[in-house]
Amino acid sequence: MSEIVSVTDFPLSIEDFENALHDWFSTQTGLFTVWANQGVPQPEYPFGLLKILSGPIADSPAWDHIMETDLTRPRGQEIEDTTTVPAQITVSCQALVELPDGRNPVRDARSYILRALGSLSQYTVQSALRLAGIAIVRAEPVLNLNDEVEEISRANLDVVFRVTLLERDFVGYIEKVHAESTQLGVDQDFGVE
Amino acid sequence: MISCCLQGAIRQFAESVEIRRPRNGAYDEHGRWIDGPESTLQILASVQPARPDEIVKLVENRRSREAIVLYSLDSLQALSVEKQLQPDLVVWRDSTWEIESIEDWSNSGGYWKAIATRQGQ
Numbered sequence: 001m002s003e004i005v006s007v008t009d010f011p012l013s014i015e016d017f018e019n020a021l022h023d024w025f026s027t028q029t030g031l032f033t034v035w036a037n038q039g040v041p042q043p044e045y046p047f048g049l050l051k052i053l054s055g056p057i058a059d060s061p062a063w064d065h066i067m068e069t070d071l072t073r074p075r076g077q078e079i080e081d082t083t084t085v086p087a088q089i090t091v092s093c094q095a096l097v098e099l100p101d102g103r104n105p106v107r108d109a110r111s112y113i114l115r116a117l118g119s120l121s122q123y124t125v126q127s128a129l130r131l132a133g134i135a136i137v138r139a140e141p142v143l144n145l146n147d148e149v150e151e152i153s154r155a156n157l158d159v160v161f162r163v164t165l166l167e168r169d170f171v172g173y174i175e176k177v178h179a180e181s182t183q184l185g186v187d188q189d190f191g192v193e
Numbered sequence: 194m195i196s197c198c199l200q201g202a203i204r205q206f207a208e209s210v211e212i213r214r215p216r217n218g219a220y221d222e223h224g225r226w227i228d229g230p231e232s233t234l235q236i237l238a239s240v241q242p243a244r245p246d247e248i249v250k251l252v253e254n255r256r257s258r259e260a261i262v263l264y265s266l267d268s269l270q271a272l273s274v275e276k277q278l279q280p281d282l283v284v285w286r287d288s289t290w291e292i293e294s295i296e297d298w299s300n301s302g303g304y305w306k307a308i309a310t311r312q313g314q
Contacts, residue, residue, distance in 0.1 A: 022224045032220075033224050035223075043274075
């Protein structure tokens with residue numbers, strides 16, 4: 001599964017990316033899905049678990065800067081500096097299922113992950129992700145990580161996505177310059193009061 | 194009665210300890226946890242350093258942390274998946290300690306025993 005899609009027209013923030021990914025995975029698997037490593041109580045089984053494994057890896061040097069000035073904005077925020085950069089992000093998508101479903105081939109963790117994998121080939125899913133600014137680069141093999149000790153059925157799918165990330169920074173003009181010279185006898189602030 | 198002796202011993206060695214107790218949190222529609230409001234209360238507890246055999250009961254990645262044991266006549270709260278609760282935080286000697294496990298001896302001894310590890314290590 002490989003696709004080359006331009007997503008430069010739909011720049012998005014990391015949070016928007018995570019939200020869109022969460023929508024995709026929870027809808028396609030039907031699992032209550034959370035982000036990993038929050039240090040909080042896990043949901044009850046079965047549940048989905050998402051984690052950004054690597055990235056964003058910027059496809060440098062294609063950084064784009066746009067600076068726009070709007071003097072009606074509050075002082076110190078008149079200039080909007082927008083940076084966009086194409087990048088790849090790898091997301092680990094997991095399903096965790098308790099027994100006895102964990103031993104049922106049509107209800108175990110792997111079955112949920114296969115649904116997510118299959119959906120990546122669907123035109124409707126690809127279109128929805130593309131409209132959110134996300135292109136599917138490739139999906140890695142499904143890993144069966146069943147844990148016989150804890151009796152938990154677990155499966156993993158790593159998916160590589162391409163996005164155009166957006167960063168906004170609001171800055172102002174230089175308000176004050178301090179000049180100091182013993183030779184000229186200057187020790188003074190210049191600028192807007 | 195042994196339970197009376199234990200309760201008496203706990204009272205004798207107890208000190209006032211601040212507990213920061215999170216109420217039920219929940220995941221939002223994007224799978225991110227939102228903490229519930231936190232309440233602060235004072236309880237009496239006998240606080241002692243954890244013994245090696247008590248530290249072994251902790252999950253592996255917490256065993257290298259400094260640990261204490263609390264004996265209290267008041268109930269304490271540990272992490273709960275069913276109730277979606279975060280554990281109590283204990284403020285003791287200018288440090289914050291997270292409750293890791295609880296033994297409920299309220300029926301036969303009238304007390305709770307908890308192991309807590311120091312945060313920020």
